[in-house]
Each structure stands twice: as C-alpha cells, then as structure tokens.
Amino acid sequence: MPSKIVARRSQIHGNGVFAKEPIRKGERIVEYKGARRTHEEVDAGDTGDVDSGHTFLFTLNDEYVIDANLRGNIARWINHSCKPNCEAILHEDEGDDRRKDRVFIEAIRDIEPGEELSYNYGITLAEKHTKELKAIWACRCGAGNCTGTMLQPKKDKKKKKKGKKKKKKD
Ligand SMILES: C[S@@+](CC[C@H](N)C(=O)[O-])C[C@H]1O[C@@H](n2cnc3c(N)ncnc32)[C@H](O)[C@@H]1O
Ligand SMILES: [Zn+2]
Numbered sequence: 001m002p003s004k005i006v007a008r009r010s011q012i013h014g015n016g017v018f019a020k021e022p023i024r025k026g027e028r029i030v031e032y033k034g035a036r037r038t039h040e041e042v043d044a045g046d047t048g049d050v051d052s053g054h055t056f057l058f059t060l061n062d063e064y065v066i067d068a069n070l071r072g073n074i075a076r077w078i079n080h081s082c083k084p085n086c087e088a089i090l091h092e093d094e095g096d097d098r099r100k101d102r103v104f105i106e107a108i109r110d111i112e113p114g115e116e117l118s119y120n121y122g123i124t125l126a127e128k129h130t131k132e133l134k135a136i137w138a139c140r141c142g143a144g145n146c147t148g149t150m151l152q153p154k155k156d157k158k159k160k161k162k163g164k165k166k167k168k169k170d
Pocket of ligand 1: 010012013014015016052053054055056057076077078079080081138139140141150
C-alpha cells in the first residue's frame with residue numbers, strides 16, 4: 001500500500017512527517033522501526049545528544065530500546081506535540097522474546113492532507129525535572145496548551161500501554 005505520509009522540514013523542529021492523504025481516526029499509520037538495543041548498551045554509548053535533548057531512541061520495554069539511528073524508517077522524524085493527532089501504541093509479542101515487541105503510530109483523530117503528524121513522547125526522567133532539564137527538553141509544538149517542555153509530569157502515569165521516547169541514561 002502506498003504510504004500516506006511524507007517527511008519534510010517542520011516548523012516545530014528539523015524534519016517532521018506530514019499527511020499526503022486523509023488519515024482516519026484509529027488508522028495504524030506507520031511502525032516505529034529501528035535496531036533493538038538494551039538499555040545498558042544505549043546508556044553506555046554515545047547515542048543521542050544529552051545537552052540538546054535530541055534523540056531517535058524509543059523505550060520499547062524494560063529490556064529494550066528501539067534505536068532508529070540504525071535501520072530507522074520515516075517514523076523517526078515524527079515530532080512531539082502537547083496536542084497530538086497520533087499516539088504511539090505498544091504491541092507486545094506473545095512469545096518471551098521482548099525484542100519482538102513493536103511500536104505503531106496510530107491516528108487519534110481524523111488528519112487532513114498537509115497536517116503534521118505528532119504524538120506525545122511521554123518522556124519522564126528518573127531525576128527531578130528541574131528548570132534546566134525542562135529547558136533542554138523545551139517543546140516548540142506551538143499548540144495553545146503547550147507546556148513549554150516535552151517532559152511529562154511524573155504523576156501523570158498512563159495506564160494504557162503506550163510507547164514512550166527514551167532519553168539517554170534515564
Ligand atoms: C525522533 S526526533 C524527531 C525528528 C526531528 N524533528 C529531527 O529532525 O531530527 C526527536 C527529536 O526532535 C526534536 N523535537 C521533536 N518534537 C519537538 C518539539 N515539539 N519541540 C522541540 N523539539 C522537538 C527533539 O530534539 C527530539 O529529541
Ligand atoms: Zn508543546
């Protein structure tokens with residue numbers, strides 16, 4: 001099936017992903033692809049930029065992270081928004097191999113051609129969300145309800161199985 005999305009420059013940040021065709025609420029748009037790496041591997045390495053908050057990592061589960069720097073697809077360009085039109089849904093494989101879990105980006109409302117796709121990265125850090133950290137993770141989504149940071153309040157733990165981006169060393 002031809003893709004309904006395209007990557008191009010975004011007003012939010014760098015590259016973003018945009019709808020080429022109407023996308024209906026509930027539609028599974030794209031998988032967040034990339035290499036499976038353990039948290040330990042990622043934390044020990046130099047993936048991501050700790051000072052800017054730039055990351056292509058996505059926390060898959062307690063064992064693995066999806067590293068879209070390696071074998072990533074168009075989904076790695078989707079930006080965060082405080083008023084998203086998509087969500088990241090975790091699909092848990094039935095077997096024991098947690099590397100087989102997958103993340104899909106799905107529409108939470110109808111999306112018109114030309115609209116930028118976004119989801120809430122759901123980032124919470126192990127450490128206190130200080131002013132400095134909130135600034136490193138500053139949000140430029142432009143939504144009326146923008147909190148100014150991509151970091152989520154720690155108490156806002158969602159019960160639903162949703163994926164979340166990983167900050168290096170969280
Ligand atoms: C998976 S990348 C998304 C693609 C990114 N725009 C790029 O060109 O590399 C995630 C990174 O994009 C940036 N980003 C995404 N959404 C943002 C937002 N709402 N405000 C500011 N920066 C954002 C952050 O640096 C984040 O770590
Ligand atoms: Zn925002």
